[in-house]
Amino acid sequence: MDVGSFGFTLAGLIVGFIVGMTGVGGGSLMTPILLWFGVNPATAVGTDLLYAAITKASGVWVHGRNKNIDWKITGWLSLGSVPAAAVTLWFLSTLHTDTSALNAVIKQGLAVVLILTALALLFKSRLQSFASRHAGDHYHLSDRTLNVLTVLTGVVLGVMVTLTSIGAGALGTVALFLLYPFLVTRRLVGTEIAHAVPLTLVAGLGHAGMGNMDWSLLGYLLLGSLPGIYLGSHLTGRISDRVLRPCLAAMLLLIGYKLAF
Template identity: 35%
Template structure:
């Protein structure tokens, strides 16, 4: 079989993968809109090809968290009980809608919703990092004692009791969204887990989410291989760029200002979502300007609520306990 290789697409996936390596998020949320907006790939084909490429890439990060012991395996099991069959059903729903232009529009709108969720997920991840740094700060200065029944800061993930029903529901909703749009395995689910399991630390939430995403994405990928609009040439270009991109991004992640990158990424995702909804350029500019003005003020308010200086670069903003990994996430 002859495969047409698109070098431009490979370069685009390389740049996106660097961001993924730096932040741990944004794979489907950036890759799929890039394929639709800049390369004219039909939405369903973009979703199918991106999911197959993600199925190859996802296990790498999950193995790191498994070795570090930051994965709640029982929670992963309940999440997969809902997400794996739901992801396959999401593919069937997308396929049952048909192949016409109207169907591509539906997928495009669903992708827009998923991008908004992904932007929210990035904001939540930044909040988690800030909250954890605030807790380490108070622990280092000895100004805070644990409340009765509160888990210790070093408690393993398994110490947090699992709530099966809401966990399965999270998996079902996340699986459906991923199956239809390829977005959500690293954003929608982590936001829901934060709401249900506030006692989990940030790295435990990320590790648990990454591991459960492996069978979830594989289920969706298999569904799209069978019923979707998979294009081998698109997937090959994505893998050719994303494999070295993720490696390079991961190598420099410890030195890069991760918090700043996540904020910029959330801004790009919001702009991409508005593009998927066919919002006019004028309205998009006004929305983005409003976010640029309001978001920093709200973030400073959250910092002060957690006992941190409003500005991260203010004197005394970071303690030695906070300078491990990474202070830019403040």
């Protein structure tokens, strides 16, 4: 294994460890790291999408066995996100012959979603408190309105994830908590992961079809991330959430700012 390959494996190990320990979506960390390594933005996004689909598939298996997935909510989210992913892929394909334009769109999208993810991490506790206070009145939403809002949430996540590979984790979880304040945390997390797998798989295969994929890079990332997730999951709760989240949010804000400006 040469130095470059070792660097990708090490990056996978670190990101996998952080994801396993904190639950923060890997895309918000992995894609910027790949850009730092000099990987083409479109290739970084496409590779990270399939990376996310594979790593989260094991999470669906575990959460499914423990009955931590609300399949009805997953279905409504997918009803919005998968078609939105297909439309976004079509839009990106129209730019595929103009590499500079494609990369510019992806980098600007990355900047916006990274900043939104950082804000979601910083204000997660306040948003959860707000949702809990209003859980009793259920925001006065009818079931039909709630289903429509869930589909629209899926549309937004589908566009963001397909364009940047980021958003299904922190932003998706916060959105679900606001829409479904009665949903216990473990089912919320399991539902978000179950929705992320088909979304990232469809988006990743679409990018692969456009040539935005480095299969050897994907292998090196998985080689490091799978043991990293295993190790990190055994350290969950060892480091205070009040310390981890602000640090991660600050890092994502910095990366997003640099990409934007």
